[in-house]
Amino acid sequence: MSRVLVIGGTGNIGRHLVTGSLNAGHPTTVLVRPATVSSDSDKAKFLNSLKARGASVVYGDMNDHGNLVEAIKQHGEVVISAVGHGRPEELDGQLKILEAIKKAGTVKRFVPSEFGCDVEHAERTLEPAKSMIKSKLRVREAIRAAGIPHTIVCSYWAMGLLLSALANSGGDGPLSTGVEIFGDENSRAIFVDERDMSSLVIRAVEDPRTLDKVMYVRPPTNICSFAKLVHMVEKKTGRTLKRHYVSEQEIAKKIQEAPFPLNFQLAMVHSTLVHAGACEGAIDPAVGVEATRLYPDVKYVTMEGYLDSLCII
Ligand SMILES: NC(=O)c1ccc[n+]([C@@H]2O[C@H](COP(=O)([O-])OP(=O)(O)OC[C@H]3O[C@@H](n4cnc5c(N)ncnc54)[C@H](OP(=O)(O)O)[C@@H]3O)[C@@H](O)[C@H]2O)c1
Known part of the structure; x- marks a missing residue:
């Protein structure tokens, strides 16, 4: 079992x-910025619960080179980054993680902060999400150029x-006055539960088949249109929702008018619609692998299963 260091845990x-x-x-360590513990009681509580489960916490910052190199040497045969996309310097800051990995010389697998669309097939993404895509691309290119196993x-x-945004939606939540359907009945997206994604990542970091590859997670049961999602909610609640179909062009206009982070979220919806074909297309075996093929035993959380766990009234 490799020692796993998570940055952004x-x-x-x-x-x-x-x-x-x-x-x-896995022996698991979380690298945490010291100020986080004193300023955010929820995160401090979460870290205590991790410690109670056997995780270690080291204090540091990805911008502190010396400290990061030491943390990697001691705790990270596998380094996973989950830094956020909220500020441009966060994703780009991962270039400093690469420098530390090179210096430490002990890392056998690095997983950069991505966990979303394939940024190499997202060229029509609009701002503000376009900058996030570019940062992730820069990091991909730097990892490959440095020959870091990843x-x-x-x-x-x-x-x-x-989906959790739909919970308790009988009051003034998003479903009380009707619902917006992005694209048309055929505009499909891929939904993956974070717990499934995480257990796949942890299997992948020990698997030679995923070395230096992109692992795509595309469970067939979870490829679903926004329209079908609304149908599932109607079936669960017994209510008929007033539908308003929103085209790609209308979404592009809304992005211009919306504040952050709504404009970012809408830009990702827009990107999903315009690149839908690419995310369901064939995978080049020289570049990528499909998680459902590598690990056929995994029972994915389905859309219906997740909705059933929510309190939607
Ligand atoms: N597919 C999807 O639907 C989806 C949805 C959301 C996110 N994502 C992707 O998932 C990744 C993580 O996003 P998120 O929303 O989980 O991020 P987040 O909630 O903003 O968390 C960011 C994490 O990075 C840490 N961090 C930030 N700057 C740091 C620094 N200088 N040194 C060390 N740690 C630092 C933060 O620590 P503190 O606690 O100290 O702030 C926090 O733990 C991103 O690549 C994002 O694009 C995908």
């Missing part, structure tokens, strides 16, 4: 990766983050 995605690593029995994970839409 207190974030939305990172916390699932830390939990996945602990669940699989696995890149494309797991498309994080199911929990997206």
